[in-house]
Amino acid sequence: MKALIVDDEPLARRELHRLLTTFPWIQVIGEASNIDEARVQIEALLPDVVFLDIQMPGGTGFDLLTQLDRVPRIIFTTAYDHYAVKAFDVNALDYLLKPIEPERLATALRKIQATPSSSQSTAAKDAPLEQLFVRDGARCWFVPLREVSVFSSEGNYVRLLWGKERPLLGRSLGALEQKLDPRRFFRANRQQILNLDFVKSVEVGQSGRLHVELRDGTEVEISRRQARLFRMRATV
Amino acid sequence: MLASRRKTTQRKTSLGYWALQLIGWSLYFRAQASGEVIFASVPWSKAATLWGGICIVGIGLTHLLRWVITRQTWLALPPAALLIRVIASVLLISLTTYLITVALSQAVYDAPVAPIRGALYHRLSLAGQLRNQFIAILSIYVIWIAVYLSFAMQRHRYRAELRQAQLGEGLQAAELRLLKSQLNPHFIFNALNGVRALITDDPGRARDAVTQLARALRYTLASGEDDFVTLERELEMVDDYLALESLRLAERLHVVRNIAPAAHTARIPVMLLQTLVENAIKHGIAPLKQGGTLRIVAHIVERQIILQVVNPRPVGAASDSVIEGVGLRNSSERLRLLFGPAARLRLDLSEASQATAEVRMPM
Numbered sequence: 001m002k003a004l005i006v007d008d009e010p011l012a013r014r015e016l017h018r019l020l021t022t023f024p025w026i027q028v029i030g031e032a033s034n035i036d037e038a039r040v041q042i043e044a045l046l047p048d049v050v051f052l053d054i055q056m057p058g059g060t061g062f063d064l065l066t067q068l069d070r071v072p073r074i075i076f077t078t079a080y081d082h083y084a085v086k087a088f089d090v091n092a093l094d095y096l097l098k099p100i101e102p103e104r105l106a107t108a109l110r111k112i113q114a115t116p117s118s119s120q121s122t123a124a125k126d127a128p129l130e131q132l133f134v135r136d137g138a139r140c141w142f143v144p145l146r147e148v149s150v151f152s153s154e155g156n157y158v159r160l161l162w163g164k165e166r167p168l169l170g171r172s173l174g175a176l177e178q179k180l181d182p183r184r185f186f187r188a189n190r191q192q193i194l195n196l197d198f199v200k201s202v203e204v205g206q207s208g209r210l211h212v213e214l215r216d217g218t219e220v221e222i223s224r225r226q227a228r229l230f231r232m233r234a235t236v
Numbered sequence: 237m238l239a240s241r242r243k244t245t246q247r248k249t250s251l252g253y254w255a256l257q258l259i260g261w262s263l264y265f266r267a268q269a270s271g272e273v274i275f276a277s278v279p280w281s282k283a284a285t286l287w288g289g290i291c292i293v294g295i296g297l298t299h300l301l302r303w304v305i306t307r308q309t310w311l312a313l314p315p316a317a318l319l320i321r322v323i324a325s326v327l328l329i330s331l332t333t334y335l336i337t338v339a340l341s342q343a344v345y346d347a348p349v350a351p352i353r354g355a356l357y358h359r360l361s362l363a364g365q366l367r368n369q370f371i372a373i374l375s376i377y378v379i380w381i382a383v384y385l386s387f388a389m390q391r392h393r394y395r396a397e398l399r400q401a402q403l404g405e406g407l408q409a410a411e412l413r414l415l416k417s418q419l420n421p422h423f424i425f426n427a428l429n430g431v432r433a434l435i436t437d438d439p440g441r442a443r444d445a446v447t448q449l450a451r452a453l454r455y456t457l458a459s460g461e462d463d464f465v466t467l468e469r470e471l472e473m474v475d476d477y478l479a480l481e482s483l484r485l486a487e488r489l490h491v492v493r494n495i496a497p498a499a500h501t502a503r504i505p506v507m508l509l510q511t512l513v514e515n516a517i518k519h520g521i522a523p524l525k526q527g528g529t530l531r532i533v534a535h536i537v538e539r540q541i542i543l544q545v546v547n548p549r550p551v552g553a554a555s556d557s558v559i560e561g562v563g564l565r566n567s568s569e570r571l572r573l574l575f576g577p578a579a580r581l582r583l584d585l586s587e588a589s590q591a592t593a594e595v596r597m598p599m
Contacts, residue, residue: 009426009484015433034525055422057488057525057550079425098429 001113002029004047006038006064007077008056012098016051016077019105026109035064042068049073049112051096054081062140065133066170069179071142073115075108128181134160136167143167146184149216151176151193161218186230188212189223202234249391253302256383257295264376265291268352276351283351286337286344293336297329298380305384311392326381330374337369408573419456420514423481424449430483445483448476459506463574467534467541468500470509474532477510481517488527489517496535502599504541505574508567509534512545512593515563520547520591536599543595549588564593571597 003026007013013031020026029045032038034056042050050072052061065071076095094108134143143162150161153173160167169176177185177193188194198214205211210222210230222230265287272283304325305311310318338348345351349365353372357365427449434442455473459465471493482489513532521527528548535542568581579597 009430010486011430011433011437011483012426014437015429018433018436055522057523079429080422098425099432100429 001026001049002045002047003027004030004032004038004041004045004050004072006032006035006050006056006061007053008033009053012053012077016100019100019102022102023106023109025113035059035061035067038064039067042072047072049075049109051075051077054078062133062135066135066140068133069129071131071133073112075112129179130181132169134167134169136165139167141165141167145180146195146197149195149198149214150218150220151180151185153191161216163216186226186233188220188226188230192220194220196233202230252387257298260380260383261291261295264294268350272350272352272355275355278345278351282344286340286350289340290333290337293333294376294380297332298377298384301325301329301381302384305388311389322381322385326374326377330370330377333373333377334370337373338366419452420518423477423514424453426484427480430480434483445480448479452476452480456507463505464503465506466500467495467502467504467509467543470504470506471495471500471532473507473510474513477513478530485517485521485527488524489521490527490529492529492531494531494533498536499534499541502534502536502541504543504597505570508570508595509543509545511563511567512543512595515593516545516547516591518563520549523550524548539599540596541599545593547591549585549591551588567595571595 003020005013005016005020005028007016010033013033017028017031020028026049029047030041032041035058038050038052041047052064052074054061054076055078061074061076065074074093076093077098077100078095079098094111096104096108129145131142131144134141143160148160148162151173152159152161154168156170156172158169158171158173158176160169173191173193177187180193184196185193186196194212194214198216198218199212200215201213203211203213205221208224208227210227212220212222214220268290269280269283269287272278272287273280276283310321313321337350341350342348347354349362349369353365353369357368360368427445431442431445431449434445452473455476478489478491509532513530516530521530531544531546533542533544533546564581564583571579571581575597579595582594582596584592584594
């Protein structure tokens with residue numbers, strides 16, 4: 001199992017590295033001292049597990065997660081910020097308190113070994129996105145994209161309509177569109193991408209546009225240009 | 237001391253109350269009894285018996301009323317509730333006194349109306365005289381309660397203010413205790429993690445680090461007792477702290493100290509400089525990938541101690557680090573409680589690349 005250590009403190013990295021040598025099935029493939037280095041290494045080395053510090057210069061561990069398309073399994077390491085991990089609704093994430101207790105580390109690693117590797121980290125690089133780590137103010141989630149009804153462009157950001165939540169994603173709509181599953185998501189107009197699974201009814205509107213009503217009550221207009229494509233999709 | 241002061245004031249109040257009570261009632265007795273002797277030509281012994289009796293009843297009833305008022309703390313009641321109780325109780329004791337007067341008069345003079353009333357209101361019917369007798373008694377009690385309340389309310393207000401002032405002092409002391417900064421747990425655990433790594437890599441440095449951490453912890457624990465320390469002593473703490481921080485920040489932290497010789501012995505609030513330094517590391521050095529230089533400056537100008545902590549400012553984070561956390565706000569509040577307007581803490585963010593926290597306080 002490939003592991004990456006992300007921590008700004010050299011001593012902390014060295015200590016964790018040393019602790020991990022007692023687990024022969026863990027192979028430390030790299031170390032990063034900030035989230036920019038970490039993102040590059042995660043994308044290049046595809047680690048199975050990342051030991052991630054929270055407070056680092058240049059951005060927090062949470063910031064890193066929002067930038068990743070495919071989030072490997074994460075174990076947060078922190079001296080005192082575990083409240084931050086607990087406060088977030090990210091039960092998928094484990095955390096270790098520094099100084100790290102060897103027994104606690106063993107437990108966390110066993111847990112990871114037991115859970116089957118998510119399709120995220122091992123999937124082909126160009127496979128469509130299935131979930132994203134999204135942060136909205138003090139809260140954050142792993143959002144399963146099939147549960148999102150509409151993506152709306154807001155400047156350089158994208159607003160997600162996901163159940164009752166309306167979190168903002170730090171990406172552009174265009175960049176996101178390329179990574180979404182084209183069988184499920186449809187570019188309705190310049191501003192919006194809609195989830196076809198949510199379509200409840202379609203009405204023909206003025207000058208060739210289409211009015212779509214979604215199951216959650218949202219109304220989306222499909223531009224004339226896209227309407228032709230939409231009809232073709234519908235007849236298939 | 238406070239309790240004894242309260243007891244003394246209570247004794248004084250009680251003495252004043254009895255003096256007024258006796259003077260008032262004896263004047264009343266003298267006026268009524270001698271009036272009765274002169275206007276109604278009755279023997280002095282009878283007038284004295286009747287009015288002596290009435291005055292004793294009056295003293296008894298008003299004293300009872302006073303007991304009820306203090307016992308049930310009527311003075312703390314809202315005005316309307318107080319008024320209702322006062323009116324009802326005055327009417328009640330007036331009626332009681334009236335009935336006793338009638339009975340007593342009957343016993344002494346064989347007439348329900350005291351002869352002085354009969355003499356003064358001889359043109360009225362018996363019923364009119366009786367009503368007059370009641371009104372005369374009522375007005376005495378109205379005067380009594382008015383005098384009593386004006387004194388008692390004054391005293392009540394004074395005591396409330398005193399209590400408020402004492403409460404304020406207590407609160408300030410509690411606030412100061414709270415505001416006194418503690419070592420950040422984040423720092424302690426990070427330092428321990430660093431020590432753990434050093435035990436294998438550099439045992440000598442690990443031993444030093446343990447000593448430094450122990451000293452720093454002892455200093456913060458002891459700081460509960462002393463409010464002020466010499467700058468020299470505080471700087472020892474800051475040195476230990478910075479040595480431990482450089483375990484994790486390594487070459488990212490560079491420290492420059494510029495302390496005027498005269499400032500070493502100046503006394504400053506304990507943990508004040510430490511808080512400024514901690515804040516500078518947290519918001520200035522730690523968020524910067526390349527780190528930076530921390531400058532500590534202390535000098536004395538016109539009997540004022542000036543402490544400055546200068547740190548580089550991360551770009552972009554500038555606007556939200558202006559609020560610079562609880563640490564500086566607490567220090568500022570603490571200075572206000574200790575020195576009032578004579579001291580101040582200012583965070584100078586006029587330069588884009590650096591932040592300066594400055595404290596000025598009297599020596």
